[in-house]
Amino acid sequence: GGVSLRRCSTREGLQGVNRPVVERIIRVDHAGEYGANRIYAGQMAVLGRSSVGPVIQQMWNQEKDHLKKFNELMVAYRVRPTVLLPFWNVAGFVLGAGSALLGKKGAMACTVAVEESISDHYNSQIRTLMEEDPEKYKELLQVIKQFRDDEREHHDIGLEHDAEAAPAYSVLKTAIQLGCKAAIFLSERI
Amino acid sequence: RCQLSPPHRALQASAVLRRVSDEQKETLASSSQQQFDSHPTDHQPEQELQGPRPSYTGQGGQESEDYESEEQLQHRILTAALEFVPEHGWTAEAIAEGAKTLGLSAAAAGMFHNDGSELILHFVSQCNTKLSELLEQEQKLVQLGEAEKKPTDQFLRDAVQARLRMLIPYIEKWPQALSILLLPHNIPSSLNLLTSMIDDIWHYAGDQSTDFNWYTRRAVLTGIYNTTELVMMQDSSPDFEDTWRFLENRVADAMNMGNTANQVQSTGEAVVQGLMGAAVTVSN
Secondary structure, three states, X not given: OOOOOOOOOOOHHHOOOOHHHHHHHHHHXXXXXXXXXXXXXXXXHHHOOOOOHHHHHHHHHHHHHHHHHHHHHHHHOOOOOOOOHHHHHHHHHHXXXXXXXXXXXXXXXXXXXXXXXXXXXXXXXXXXHHXXXXXXXXHHHXXXXXXXXXXXXXXXXXXXXXXXXXXXXXXXXXXXXXXXXXXXXXXXXX | OOOOOHHHHHHHHHHHHHHHHHHHHHHHHHXXXXXXXXXXXXXXXXXXXXXXXXXXXXXXXXXXXXXXXXXXXXXXXXXXXHOOHHHHOOOHHHHHHHHHHOOOOHHHHHHOOOOOHHHHHHHHHHHHHHHHHHHHHHHHHHHOOOOOOOOHHHHHHHHHHHHHHOOHHHHHHHHHHHHHHOOXXXXXHHHHHHHHHHHHHHHHOOOOOOXXXXXXXXXXXXXXXXXXXXXXXXXOOHHHHHHHHHHHHHHHHHHHHHHHHHHHHXXXXXXXXXXXXXXXXXXX
């Protein structure tokens, strides 16, 4: 999205913003996009040359753009990244590759589960910011809304590609979403 | 100095406080400082005043603007007390002396802990603020094109040196301060002040890392700062030149560490590629 960023280089320039809330949001979203990147990388490593390769590649490219945007926001708002990044690096890749080893439908099921978690999560962030002050957080809200729409699109693409026909779909989906909830909880705090 | 009986002292203290708030009202109304010269007595508090002050936490509380909050008063007392630290150390005596120069009773020192913790934390916070302002000004000069952008190692060296030089007037008593800052009940605050200072230095040095480097860089700089501070305590060379040389060497080591890490990574990647190639060859 073409959202311009005000450069807030000093701590003083960031006053008026609810620092704890904004820091959490940016930290966890950055971690989420980073993890999503690694998941798609894992899926591509296994299914890159299959028929769903191009679809996964396209979704991966969008996640790369998302990550780039959050890198910028992180620097602009002077937020520290989660200390668990190296862990999400490995865990994301393993999840992506592992689900892809279950087949194309398995990979799609993983995508559906993760994207649903992420869009629910973005929705609750949008609610929080709207409750705080929609005017003050206009830029951030715009970014999160845009990304939420992108993730929903990924979710729908996953469904279109027979995610629900994957082996043990409901078990897989529940397990992955539980993992996502834990990851979100931890990344907000550490 | 005449000895006032306790009730007179309290009256004097509250009178000063009231005068302080009146003066602030006048400042807000006329936005000039000419008023101060007309007040006949107690020049010390007038010189200290320069309009509404930002309070420690940034949230002034629910008081109206022309009333000095307790936090602001505490700030003024602690700032005044710093003058007496070289003589009395970081103690309640220094705070009492500071309070007296503001025309307040020495009993005002009772507002603070006995061990001088708040005085030291106030001093550290003040130094950090001064450092931030210095770095902000330097950044403005670079942006306006009036100064050259420094290479990272020089920037870090200069920033750490500037910050450590602020200790020089109090260097005799600084070891005492360091040990007080390490007391368990002070560690959260002192750690907080340390980490935000280090973060500020890296920010102005242009650090834009959003991965684990964020942590390694800050950890390394914290190590450099702390060890250099300790060396400074023991240094008796003219103008602490040994300390600055130590600092230069540590910063150079840190830069090398970064390069070495990159080299290790490249070597690792090359090795992995070599192994993959060998595996492909063998399987064919």
